[in-house]
Amino acid sequence: MTLDPTVWPLLWKATLETLWMVLPSALLGQLLGTALGVWLTLTRPGGLTPNPALFRVLDAVVNIGRSFPFIILMIVLIPLTRLLVGTSIGSTAAIVPLTVAAVPFLARLVEGSLREVPAGVTEAARAMGATTSQIVTKVLLPEALPGLLHAFTVLVISLLGYSAVAGAIGAGGLGDLAIRYGYHRFDTATMTVTVAVLLLLVQLVQWLGDRAEHRADHR
Amino acid sequence: MTIATPLTHVSSPAAAPASAALELRGITKRFGGHTALEDFTLHVPRGSRTGIIGRSGAGKSTLVRLLSGLDTPDSGELHLGGENLLTLSPAQRRQRQARTGLVFQHFNLLAQRTALQNVALPLEFAGVPKVKREAQARDTLAQVGLSGFEDRYPAQLSGGQKQRVGIARALVTGPELLLADEATSALDPETSASILSLLTRIQQERDLTLIIVTHQMEVVRSATTHVAVLDHGRLVESGETGRVLANPQHATTRALLGAHQPLAELAPGETLQQLTLPALDAATLGRLAALGGRVVEAQPTVIGGRQQVLVWLGVPQHLSADRLLGQLQPQAEEVA
Known part of the structure; x- marks a missing residue:
């Protein structure tokens, strides 16, 4: 089991592709997922602005979004991806399904x-005269900050996993490299190195996330 | 403070007298089939320290939610500073009620904000610029004895210090009315006493009206000038604290006064029986009397986290004590 030195530039390129897929999706997913999570929290029975009908719809959307296997979701979303990006192949195109998968996933974590x-x-804030938007921006979100940072960490790591699946259908990245070289060509050395890079990325993200969460937690 | 009768509020539809900081007239609030407050009338004199006492389930929490604007009564009038709030739009009403300072049992501080930021919060909601609100918050923290604690987070403060932050937050908007809801119930006796004396001092210095909602007669005794006793959603007795405590008229008041003042001596030929009841209300007293028992002493207590009343009964010897207690409460114990 020897490592072909020409694999290093490939590995570097694949790492960048993975990051290019995951980071924008994670940021967009965090933004939209937080909004959806807040909406769920507000409209749920006993929430600040209860709206049972709307809540049931949002709740169902989140459940459906979360129950889709990612590989199916990617295929289903091809028309939307083509509409937004112009193509359904490549790392940039993968941002669309990754974001769509991220939103309900994160919404549930945010709601929790x-x-x-x-x-x-x-209630104290409400009694002090806070408006609903003030309660969201000045009370709920800041008080939940450690949990939100934790949710972001979990999201990035999940998306790293999803991005490998995206690689299988033409998105590039580390998953693609591992499958093409490692699996199809029986190149165990390349496969091992690629998986090691993924593992390091996950470790790094978890470490950074834990640190940020710890520093933000004053409870 | 007048003893409320149903007639007084029916016959006086005019604005509340200037002497009232807060006046409730004929307030009824129901939750489903349960009536939390029924035709409830209360007059809180301006500049008083008024205790509102009752057992759990008497309607205290509902009253606090109405006074803090979190709930709206089904009927009645709520006059604050001479204005009937219930005729205002919800937004106007919230704006008026935000001027009432609230102190909570569990402090309700924001864990992710420092003491200073917590105290500044009501001003932040009101749109006061940062520099100004922080200066005001700093001053208010100093008034509750917490200079130097500005940058501490709630987790770094003791229970008493957290409640001081809570009091500063309630005061920072300069309210005329301060409402303390079981503000010392989560604190040890020594800390409770210091919080009560702080509230008393603030009431006197700022000449505001203080309402202390509690289930502990000790709190009423040590910190209030007036008291209103609630039972089953109704006002059963009210007046100046000294007068009410010296000569309680209602069984609930006597029960809340507890074992320090035996209600009656044991008569010759009576045996003493102790039992625990969920509440000592008029209906229970009636049944006890019908069965031949006489309450000689009662003391509120907490058993297994639930509010209960320990009752000592004088039972005539010729009556079968076992039968009498069996009809009331299976777990009654004989002590004498």
Whole structure:
């Protein structure tokens, strides 16, 4: 088992492709998922602005979004991806399905973090005359910050996994490299190095996430 | 403070007298089939320290939610500073009620904000610029004895210090009315006493009206000038604290006053029986009397996290004590 030295530039390129797929999707997913999570929290029965009908719709959307296997989701979204990016192949195109998968995933995590903010605190804010948007921006989100950072960490790591799946259908990245060289060509050395890079990325993200969460947590 | 009768509020539809900081007239609030407050009338004199006492389930929490604007009564009038809030739009009403300072049992501080940022929060909601609101918050923290604690997070403060931050937050907007809801119930006795004396001092210095909602008569005794006793959603007794405590008229008041003042002596020929009841209300007293038992002492207590009343009964010897207690409460214990 020897490593072909020409694999290093490929590995570097694949790493960049993976990051290019994952980071924009994670940021977009965090933004939209947080909004959806807040919306779920507000409209749920007993929330600040209960709306049972809307809540049931949002809740169903999140459940459906989360139950789609990612590989199926990618295929289903090809028309949307073509519409937005112009093509359904390549790392940039993968950002679309990755973001769509990220939003409901994150919304659920955000909803959980927001639920940990004690009801007494939001009621106190309401009694002090806070508007609903003030409660969201000045109470709920800042109080849930450690949980939100944790959710972001989990999201990035999940997307690293999803991006490998995206690689299987033409998105490039580390997953693609591992499958093409490692699996199809029986190149165990390249496969091992590629998986090691993925593993290091996951470790790095988890370490950074834990650090950020710890520093942001004053509870 | 007047003892409320149903007639007074029906016959006086005019604005509340200037002497009232807060006046509730004929307030009813129901949750489903349960009536939390029924035809509830209360007059809180301006500049008083008024205790509102009752057992759990008496309607205290509902009252606090109405006074803090978190709930709206089904009927009645709520006058704050001479203005009937219930005729205002919800937005206007919230704006008025935001001027009432609230102190909570569990402090309800924001864990991710420092003491200073917590105190500044109501001003932030009101749109006061950062420099100004932080200066005001700093001053208010100093008034509750927390200079030097500005940058501490709630997790770095003791229970008493957290409640001081809570009080500073309630005061920072300069309210005329301060509402303390079981503000010392989560604190040890020594800390409770210091918080009560702080509230008393602030009430006097700022000449505001203080309402202390509690289930502990000790709190009423040590910190209030007036008291209103709630039972089953109704006002059963009210007046100046000294007068009410010296001569309680209602069984609930006497029960809340507890074992320090035996209600009656044991008569010759009676045996003493102790039992625990969920509440000592008029209906229970009636049933006890019908069965031949006489309450000689009662003391509120907490058993297994639930509010209960320990009751000592004088039972005539010729009555079968076992039968009497069996009809009321299976777990009654004989102590004498």
